Amino acid sequence: MRKMMNRILIVIFLLLFSVNVYPTEKDQYLNLTDNEKKLLKERYTKFKSLNPEKQQQILKNYDRFKKLSEEEKDRIRKAYNYYNQLSDKEKIKIRTLYKKFKNLPEDRKEKLKKLYNKYNKMTPDQKAAIKEKAKTNREKRE
Structure with a gap:
């Protein structure tokens, strides 16, 4: 269950910063569509507006994500897409359950x-x- 909750946290991270649009090379950036470039700029602006601790946490999560196998990355991307399709009520329910689980004794x-x-x-x-x-x-x- 803890693994599942960690995965949910990663999904939430991906809601804000999808890994698909983080170019590591100039060529990759040039091959992005205009919409992807716009999305990347918006995410960069949002990222820069966060406090330094939150930025560090996001970078740490992203590094963890990069080290995962492709199968695991695909599984997380599917979970991200699923989470995105949930209603606000369902998302709140998931976050509430996670908070309850997090505070349970081992x-x-x-x-x-x-x-x-x-x-x-x-x-x-x-x-x-x-x-x-x-x-x-x-x-x-x-």
């Missing part, structure tokens, strides 16, 4: 990780049954 985090891994190994029918049971329990409490 033993509770481990329990959640085990449950999450167990859930991922289930068949779609098993997952549907669990969701239905959870829905029933919620209705009983209300």
Whole structure:
């Protein structure tokens, strides 16, 4: 679960600064479309307006991202695209859940990780049954 939360943080980072448009060579910059160049300039301006600590954190995250395998980068890009398509309400829910998870004691985090891994190994029918049971329990409490 912690890995997932770290990945969500990376996704949030990517929301502001997509890795696809950071040229490392002049040729790469020249090959960008006008829209990509405009986007790059906007992101640069936004980056420069941040305080130095935030800039350092973003650069650190970007360096970590560059060191990842291509598979992992693609997975994160897909998560970024998915996150972008969420409604504001869903994004707030994700951030709230992350804050709650972050403050849990380690033993509770481990329990959640085990449950999450167990859930991922289930068949779609098993997952549907669990969701239905959870829905029933919620209705009983209300």
